[in-house]
Amino acid sequence: MPRFDTPNPVPLYRKHQKQGIMAQITINIQTLDWTMGETVGLHLMLKKDSKARIAWGDGKVQVVTGKQKPASEKLAWVEAGHSYPEKGMYYTITICSEEEDAIIGFDGCGMFEVKTFDVILTECPNLRILGYSGYGEEKLDVSKNPLLEFIDFHEIRNEKLDFSANPLLEELHIDGAKDLVSLNLSKNDKLRRLDIFMCHNLQHLALSNQSQLNEVDFALTHLRPKDLEYLEKTLKRNSPYKVRGGSFGDDKIIEVCNGKIVGKYEGRMDETDR
Numbered sequence: 001m002p003r004f005d006t007p008n009p010v011p012l013y014r015k016h017q018k019q020g021i022m023a024q025i026t027i028n029i030q031t032l033d034w035t036m037g038e039t040v041g042l043h044l045m046l047k048k049d050s051k052a053r054i055a056w057g058d059g060k061v062q063v064v065t066g067k068q069k070p071a072s073e074k075l076a077w078v079e080a081g082h083s084y085p086e087k088g089m090y091y092t093i094t095i096c097s098e099e100e101d102a103i104i105g106f107d108g109c110g111m112f113e114v115k116t117f118d119v120i121l122t123e124c125p126n127l128r129i130l131g132y133s134g135y136g137e138e139k140l141d142v143s144k145n146p147l148l149e150f151i152d153f154h155e156i157r158n159e160k161l162d163f164s165a166n167p168l169l170e171e172l173h174i175d176g177a178k179d180l181v182s183l184n185l186s187k188n189d190k191l192r193r194l195d196i197f198m199c200h201n202l203q204h205l206a207l208s209n210q211s212q213l214n215e216v217d218f219a220l221t222h223l224r225p226k227d228l229e230y231l232e233k234t235l236k237r238n239s240p241y242k243v244r245g246g247s248f249g250d251d252k253i254i255e256v257c258n259g260k261i262v263g264k265y266e267g268r269m270d271e272t273d274r
Contacts, residue, residue, distance in 0.1 A: 025095040026120040041081035041110020050102035057091030105129035214241040219250035
């Protein structure tokens with residue numbers, strides 16, 4: 001079993017300090033013996049002027065501060081990264097804030113160069129935006145993150161995903177999840193956009209009766225006929241809609257309004273700017 005030890009332990013914030021309840025994300029990784037196999041990168045979205053402390057697990061610490069986009073009230077992503085001294089070693093990354101609601105977004109887009117074992121989000125209940133692109137054995141659990149509105153997963157290892165605990169979810173992207181067989185969205189009334197491109201083994205898809213879904217990319221999936229039928233009924237109910245996959249084919253995005261095709265174009269559906 002791998003050990004996630006810190007060679008030079010760095011004190012972490014305790015859960016109940018005088019400053020308040022903290023938020024924390026924990027990631028267990030192994031550096032790999034290939035080019036760039038000792039590097040990691042991530043992005044955080046924090047409340048303006050709030051601080052997060054990233055302990056990389058090898059005694060090094062980085063502190064980042066929340067900021068806004070230039071000439072905008074929207075919050076900006078803050079980039080962080082690290083290069084480890086050795087390959088083939090195990091490390092635990094902890095991202096902490098003394099403010100419970102400081103960490104609004106987490107994007108582990110630069111974690112694919114290392115092997116990931118765990119991404120623990122249970123102590124970050126105010127997370128609203130989540131992205132992860134991993135290489136490893138991670139199985140993501142968002143059952144303790146009820147405020148999530150946007151999720152973008154790439155090549156995760158879950159066989160089943162259940163978003164019943166995420167009633168505010170509006171946009172969901174799950175690309176290339178080769179192990180995924182079942183997806184439960186039965187409690188996600190607010191869901192507008194769904195991308196399950198290249199989830200080759202996905203068969204079971206449960207949608208809410210009140211789903212607002214009107215943009216779907218399910219190209220290169222193999223949904224059961226009854227699930228496919230219900231998906232198409234949902235889209236027709238929420239017309240106009242955009243779709244790629246199924247009887248429309250996997251190569252073009254089709255726009256439909258009042259039962260008529262009004263547009264065709266190649267490419268992928270763009271994600272909402274977050």
